[in-house]
Amino acid sequence: MPSEDDTFPDSEQCFRQAFDHPDAPAKLLKLIKEYPEYMVIIDLVVTYQTIVQENPDRAEELTRTLVAVRNSPDAPIISGDTTLAEIFSCRLAFLHGVALIIDDEKKILGTSNEFLSGSLLSGLSFKYNLCGCSDQSGAILDGLDADPISPISEVLVAGACIQLLVAGSIIIRRSSSYFKSAKKIATRLKAQRHSGTVKDKNAQKLLELAISHAESGFKKRNDIDNAWKILFPLELPPSVHR
Structure with missing residues (x-):
């Protein structure tokens, strides 16, 4: 079971900066390839949701960025055999359940x-x-x-x-x-x-x-x-x- 400590310092701030970067998918991929841990990906998805809640006008843009990360051939496999798509789907299901x-x-x-x-x-x-x-x-x-x-x-x-x-x-x-x-x-x-x-x-x-x-x-x-x-x-x- 992944530990909740398997992340990196200031992960939310780093992800926020990456989402604001002109080449956001590349910046996000760089971060998660440096830290290919389950809880890091969870932090990414939670940060995505938080930014959208703060500024819903950016929702389409931010979602396309997340999709580009998921679909990238450079996307890492997490914890041995778990894809980004699987973690995204699982965490989003939980977040949707709470928000709705x-x-x-x-x-x-x-x-x-x-x-x-x-x-x-x-x-x-x-x-x-x-x-x-x-x-x-x-x-x-x-x-x-x-x-x-x-x-x-x-x-x-x-x-x-x-x-x-x-x-x-x-x-x-x-x-x-x-x-x-x-x-x-x-x-x-x-x-x-x-x-x-x-x-x-x-x-x-x-x-x-x-x-x-x-x-x-x-x-x-x-x-x-x-x-x-x-x-x-x-x-x-x-x-x-x-």
């Missing part, structure tokens, strides 16, 4: 809401085949079936829309046991619209786009990479918008 738990602290629609940034990360994990676990699909189901009078329903629906807009074409294939058809997803989204669950105007735009995406059959060309910008169009630091 909804509670009173996550009921306000704002850029600092970790359920919403977690939904964005989850959608990107589906999109780039980093991870696809039951918690991710379950969060979408929670949004589709949200109780309109619940104080958390608007956030649940917005989170589901983010995932479906980012990676609907992937989700509908990979999670067929959860979602029987795009048509049924569209019906449930329209029911949320009819119930007035979503009151924020930008979240309503997100819902309309998700309905259109579902009605079109979740074609890959209709997946989008600006769902967060639609929900939060202003360039503001993480905060509560209302």
